Amino acid sequence: xxxxKYPKEVKQILSKYPPEGRRSALMPLLFLAQREEGYINxxxxxxxxxxxxxxxxxxxxxxxxxxxxxxxxxxxxxxxVCTDLPCALRGADKFMDDLCGNxxxxxxxxxxxxxxxxxxxxxxxACDKAPMFQTQGxxxxxxxxxxxxxxTLELVEGLRKNTA
Amino acid sequence: xxxxxLRHREIPDIxxxxxxxxxxxxxxxxNAVTKMKPxxxxxxxxxxxxxxxxxxxxxxxMKWSFIDNKNWPHYIVANADESEPGTFxxxxxxxxxxxxxxxxxxxxxYAVGANAAYIYLRGEFWEIAExxxxxxxxxxEDGYLGDTLFGTDYSLRIYTHLGAGAYICGEETALLESLxxxxxxxxxxxxxxxxxxxxxxxxxxNNVETFTNVPMIMTNGAEWYKSMGTADAPGVKIxxxxxxxxxxxxxxxxxxxTFRELIYTHGGGVQESRKVRAIMPAGASSxxxxxxxxxxxxxQMDYLxxxxxxxxLGSASVIxxxxxxxxxxxxxxxxxxxxxxxxxxxxxCREGTYWMSHLTERIHSGQAGKADVxxxxxxxxxxxxxxxxxxxxxxTMAVVSSIERFREDFDNVVKA
Numbered sequence: 001x002x003x004x005k006y007p008k009e010v011k012q013i014l015s016k017y018p019p020e021g022r023r024s025a026l027m028p029l030l031f032l033a034q035r036e037e038g039y040i041n042x043x044x045x046x047x048x049x050x051x052x053x054x055x056x057x058x059x060x061x062x063x064x065x066x067x068x069x070x071x072x073x074x075x076x077x078x079x080x081v082c083t084d085l086p087c088a089l090r091g092a093d094k095f096m097d098d099l100c101g102n103x104x105x106x107x108x109x110x111x112x113x114x115x116x117x118x119x120x121x122x123x124x125x126a127c128d129k130a131p132m133f134q135t136q137g138x139x140x141x142x143x144x145x146x147x148x149x150x151x152t153l154e155l156v157e158g159l160r161k162n163t164a
Numbered sequence: 165x166x167x168x169x170l171r172h173r174e175i176p177d178i179x180x181x182x183x184x185x186x187x188x189x190x191x192x193x194x195n196a197v198t199k200m201k202p203x204x205x206x207x208x209x210x211x212x213x214x215x216x217x218x219x220x221x222x223x224x225x226m227k228w229s230f231i232d233n234k235n236w237p238h239y240i241v242a243n244a245d246e247s248e249p250g251t252f253x254x255x256x257x258x259x260x261x262x263x264x265x266x267x268x269x270x271x272x273x274y275a276v277g278a279n280a281a282y283i284y285l286r287g288e289f290w291e292i293a294e295x296x297x298x299x300x301x302x303x304x305e306d307g308y309l310g311d312t313l314f315g316t317d318y319s320l321r322i323y324t325h326l327g328a329g330a331y332i333c334g335e336e337t338a339l340l341e342s343l344x345x346x347x348x349x350x351x352x353x354x355x356x357x358x359x360x361x362x363x364x365x366x367x368x369x370n371n372v373e374t375f376t377n378v379p380m381i382m383t384n385g386a387e388w389y390k391s392m393g394t395a396d397a398p399g400v401k402i403x404x405x406x407x408x409x410x411x412x413x414x415x416x417x418x419x420x421x422t423f424r425e426l427i428y429t430h431g432g433g434v435q436e437s438r439k440v441r442a443i444m445p446a447g448a449s450s451x452x453x454x455x456x457x458x459x460x461x462x463x464q465m466d467y468l469x470x471x472x473x474x475x476x477l478g479s480a481s482v483i484x485x486x487x488x489x490x491x492x493x494x495x496x497x498x499x500x501x502x503x504x505x506x507x508x509x510x511x512x513c514r515e516g517t518y519w520m521s522h523l524t525e526r527i528h529s530g531q532a533g534k535a536d537v538x539x540x541x542x543x544x545x546x547x548x549x550x551x552x553x554x555x556x557x558x559x560t561m562a563v564v565s566s567i568e569r570f571r572e573d574f575d576n577v578v579k580a
Contacts, residue, residue, distance in 0.1 A: 016323045018280070021363045026345035027328055031287075052345070065347040065507075067329035068287045084249045085448055085497040086406040086483055122331065122501050123249040123448075124288050127404065127481075128412035134288055141290040 002047050006032055010051075023052050026062055030069055035138065038078075039070040067121070068136065075110040075117030077137035077159045079152070083120045086127035095131035096120060098149045103156065115160045135159070168380045168400055169373065170416045172260030181302045184263040190308055192382035193270045198314050203229075205275040209378060211386035213398035218243055218334070218371030219446065219479040221397070221467050224378075230358035231276045232366040239367040240278040241343065242269050242375055244285040244292075245327060245334040249501060250447035250481030253402040253414050254372035258285075258292050261376065262299050268375030270308070270320060271382060276368045279319050284339050287328040296324050331505035335553050336369040338507065349509040350553040371479075373402055393419035397466040405431045407484035408438070420469075424461040427484060434486050442485040442570070445470050446478025448498045449558035451565035452485070474565070491566040491573040496524040502559030513556030516547035520563060530577055537574045541567045 003010045009032055017024040026048065033044035045059045063069045081099070083092045100106055100118060110117040126132045129145035133152075137159070144155065167173055177183045184190070196205050210225025231238055242265070246254040257265050273281045285293050300322050303309040311319045325343055327333045333342045337351035340362050361367020377399060381389045390398040397419040403426055406412045410432030417426065423443060427433065434440055444450035445465065453460065453473045463469050470477040485494065503517035523540040526532040544560035544567075551557055567574060 016325070018363065021344065023345035024325070024343060027342070028326065030328070031326065054345075058346075061347055062345065065330065066287070066327070069328055084501055085494065086250045088497055089407045089483070089485070089489070090412070121329075122504055123247060123251075125246045125252040125255050125286070127250050127252050127406035127483075128414070141288055143288075143291070 002029060002033055002044065003051065023054060026052055026054070026059065027066075030059075030063060034069060037073060038076060038137065039073050068141075076115055077135050077162075078117045078119055079133050079135055079156075080119045080121040080124075081133040082122070082124045082126070082130065084123040086123070087130035087132065090127075090130035092131045095147070095149065099152055102149060102153055111156075111160075113160060116156055167416050169257060169264070169376050169402060170260060170414065171264065178264075179260060179262055179299075181263060181299070181306065188383060189263055189379070190267055192379045193267050193274070193308065194314055196271050196274050196382060197316055197318050202275050202277055205271060205382070208382060208386050209275070212377075212381045212389040213386070214374065214377055214381060214389065215397060215467075216371055217373035217377075217401065217479065219248070219449075221477070224370060224374055227358065227370070228272065228276050228368055230356070231368055232359045233277070235359075235366050236277075237280070237365055238276055238278040239362040239365055240269065240273045240276055240281045241336075241339065241362065241367060241369045242281070242283040242372055243334060243336065243339060243369055244283055244289065244372045245331075245339060246289075246372070247286055247331040247334050247505075248447040248449060248479055248481055249498075250406050250444065250483045251404050251479050252406075252481075253404050253479075255289065255292065256414050257372055257376050257402075258289070258296065262296060263303075264379055265372055265376045266296070266299060266303065266322065268378035269322065271378050272368065272370065272375055273320050273322075274318060276366075278368070279321070281320065281322045282343060282362070283322065283324045284333070284343055285324060285326055286333070287326045290326065293324045293326050300324070330507070331501075332507045332553075332555055335555065338553070339369065340367065347507070349507045350555075352552065394464070394466045394468075396468050401465075401480050403465065404479075404481045405484070406481070407444075408435045408486040408488070409433065409484045410435055417465075419466045420464040422462050422464055423482075426465065426482060427461065431484070434484065438486040438488065440484055441487045441489065442491075442566075443475075444483040444485065444562070445480065446476045447481035447483060448501055449476075449478060449554075449561055450483070451475040451561045452491070452494075452569060454569040490577070491570040492524070492528045492577050495562050495566050496521075496528040498562045499524045499559060502555065506555060506559070510550075510552035510556065512547045512550040513552070513559070516543055516551075516556060517559050519543050520559065524563075527574060527577060530579070532577075533579050534575070537567060537571075537578060 013028045049056045132145040206228045214224045215221040330348045332338045333348040338348040342348035357367045393399045415430045443453040503521040506517045544563040
């Protein structure tokens with residue numbers, strides 16, 4: 001139960017919205033539910049639905065709509081590389097190919113040790129600092145800009161140690 | 165030029181409250197709350213000619229004056245969803261000069277009678293939201309936010325709210341839906357948010373950069389602001405320059421600055437000294453400007469002049485395309501973006517972006533014939549004017565303009 005596990009955080013989230021806007025707490029609560037395992041399971045969706053007095057379907061509809069919520073367990077850390085037009089004009093596609101080649105996986109796949117999933121994502125508002133990506137994991141979301149494949153592989157090593 | 169928005173570039177540590185105050189910060193907010201009526205604040209902003217910096221360019225003071233004073237409470241929302249490919253200015257403001265943005269939001273809140281303000285940040289701005297929360301807490305401790313401010317009966321609280329990855333939430337009614345804990349799908353308008361907005365209450369929504377202008381306007385006056393920029397578009401604008409230039413980045417310049425100055429004086433010119441072939445002044449949502457005549461680079465970047473080139477200034481996210489780029493590749497990128505980001509609510513956009521993405525993929529991979537290019541143009545034109553919000557319309561801009569203005573690129577890749 002989210003409210004048992006994170007009582008302080010839940011209370012703080014609910015306090016941000018007026019009584020008629022209680023449902024606004026849904027998205028922050030989903031981030032909280034996703035914090036440890038990196039995905040949102042069915043039990044958490046039920047729990048949040050009850051807390052906000054909405055249906056599980058409404059919760060699932062929101063989870064499915066937004067790209068930063070995940071319903072499946074994948075790598076502990078996600079490396080989300082922007083391959084949109086402005087980044088691609090600065091070499092993002094080649095960076096992605098080289099990174100995947102070095103890790104021996106394809107876009108959307110996870111390294112065999114479960115440490116890292118590589119994903120292609122849309123614009124992250126860092127077009128002047130491409131190639132760039134964000135990592136999404138237990139520590140939240142972090143930006144990594146003006147990256148090279150070498151620097152990224154070092155980062156992956158660090159994440160692996162953190163996963164082990 | 166001294167910056168008025170990106171002031172952190174001249175004043176180190178202006179992201180610290182004491183430094184911000186020492187440089188005149190928060191005096192405008194205090195003055196507004198203790199000495200001015202809300203509509204007087206709105207009038208100053210109206211007289212300054214400030215127009216919304218999120219893309220639409222709607223006059224800010226006029227928007228504020230639309231708030232429905234018969235229905236309470238009022239809300240105000242800062243749109244920090246910044247997701248247009250090519251835009252990265254709000255991020256720099258919030259990281260570098262956060263208090264000026266917050267003060268602008270606070271002045272706006274007072275002007276429209278809101279006691280609660282929300283900052284809706286795209287989910288990826290997780291670290292920025294954490295930093296802003298800390299700044300907001302400092303403002304509360306120092307008595308700039310909270311109840312009965314400066315001994316008046318005005319109260320104000322600011323809350324951050326994170327999205328979770330959806331371009332459409334930059335559209336203001338989709339943003340409100342998302343803030344209410346729903347899927348980010350645009351509402352049918354009218355009614356517009358100043359009448360029926362967050363929790364069905366009157367709500368004003370402005371972009372981060374728009375708010376960041378406000379403290380300087382209140383401090384220096386509307387006439388001072390109008391002395392910069394053009395008559396139609398006063399003031400300064402942050403141009404996010406990206407693509408094939410040597411020095412991409414944010415450049416704060418008066419509206420009406422030429423493309424040439426932005427690209428060559430500030431952006432260091434095109435990589436490998438190549439030629440500018442096309443400009444996308446409003447990010448992925450742009451009609452491509454065909455640069456077949458060097459004089460085009462002397463066009464002033466403001467709403468009216470860019471429109472004469474059959475494009476839009478939008479949020480001034482200027483993407484430079486050089487002669488190494490083929491347009492079949494370029495629109496394959498933009499169309500896939502819009503197909504991914506279409507919210508699915510209205511049929512022309514949901515189906516149109518889907519079919520366009522199949523066609524651009526096929527054309528780019530060399531599998532298509534000439535008829536497919538015509539079909540793509542036909543699908544794009546059929547979508548125009550039929551979508552519920554601007555996303556569907558935007559998805560067609562690069563497609564139509566590139567086929568009409570760069571047809572040879574498509575003829576080169578299709579089968580005879």
